[in-house]
Amino acid sequence: MVVCNLNCPSCPFAYICIPMIIGAFIALKRYSGRLQKKRIVSQFSFLFITNTAFIFGSTGLIYTYFYCWESPFALMACPIGVLEHAFADRTWYILVYLVGAIGFASVIFGRAACGWACPIGFLQDLTKGRKIKREMDRKVRYLKYVILALIPPACYITERLAYTEICPIGGLTATVPHLIINPYGYTFTEFFLPKMLITAGFFVLIFLMTRGWCRHLCPVGAMMAPFNKISFLQLNYYEEKCVKCFKCAKICPMQIEMPYKNKSTECIRCGKCVDICPTDALDFNFKWQ
């Protein structure tokens, strides 16, 4: 049984619980509204569950969000890592697991994992960032699809996990924790420096831009985004109730042109627009309801 002795420098769990405590303080100030209170519980729960290999061992299941399977206590496999292995090792059958896991979650919830489960999404809710010019945002949004499309050929040609070598999420959730826990046991490669520079760039991005990673660069978000159009969980807009105050557009972290683009592939189902709408002109429901 794990018992806290308040000796953080020597504790392998410190890299999880210290950010959780800091995150709790920031989140309590930032999250307001009915759905946001539920969302914070969900995000904390997933952050914890994501790192419970020290209880359950490594399960071989696949996260339906971005988290590195080389993280010290990663419970499941990274969807991008699975995609890379399929093409680098020619192990095509594992694509069935990937399509099954991402497809199942996305058909039901659309891109809700980004808003309610992903620890990287949670981090971006805490760093907050700013909005950018709409024209620029519209163009750069497609970059994540380009990155996703390039991963399979890059891995196939190089026969390596080409994206993992420079992945900033791997840098943040695996490289940094391993360096903290066991600095002398870490094996440095020629990709260490580029990966750390890209990880630093990731931090600049998420402090400058609201959900900058989700909106523009995340290949897992790119996998799930198209499902927003057909998922059971939908964000509904009732025009007859709307007073056109556009508070929903102002608060949307994905810079969606609300309320008219409620079916957008960018929607992470965070519910901030639903919480702020003064006339209940927006809500979530499942199609079968």
Ligand code: SF4
């Ligand atoms: S916040 Fe509600 S009332 Fe205001 S524009 Fe958006 S949907 Fe309409």
Ligand code: SF4
């Ligand atoms: S449209 Fe609403 S639910 Fe979707 S990302 Fe924007 S604020 Fe969140």
